[in-house]
Amino acid sequence: MRALRRSAVTGSLAVLATLAVACVSERGVTAPDLTGECRLPLQPGVPGSTLVIIKDFAFEPAEVTVQAGTTVTWVNCAEPDEPAHTTTADQGAWNSPLLPPGASFTHTFSQAGSFPYHCEPHPFMTGSIVVEP
Ligand SMILES: [Cu+2]
Secondary structure (H helix, E strand, O other), rough: OHHHHHHHHHHHHHHHHHHHHHHHHHOOOOOOOOOOOOOOOOOOHHHHHHEEEEOOOOEEEOEEEEEEOOOEEEEOOOOOOOOOOOHHHHHOOOOOOOOOOOOOEEEOOOEEEEEEOOOOOOOOOOEEEEEOO
């Protein structure tokens, strides 16, 4: 269990580093130094989850593929003064509450299929979960 937790957190930090670079090159703004910044207390069981980071008004990675019966956890890794986001399935399979920075939401995918989703306050934020049988 400990090893799982460590690898899950490491994975999320790697994603953040990539995102910081993308932010600088694409928008010409100064990205915060995110090294080690997204240390969130995750619920028990979540480390086995596939993580999707919410940062800079985007889901990262935007598309993930998981096996049926597994979970996906969205984590809002934005700075504390940034807005809350949701993860809301286009077809209604799930809908999180508003997630302020530091909050997370986990959904179990039991059915195979392709599930596009968006953020309710920011409909331009989109992603999709592909669930394999
Ligand atoms: Cu949003």
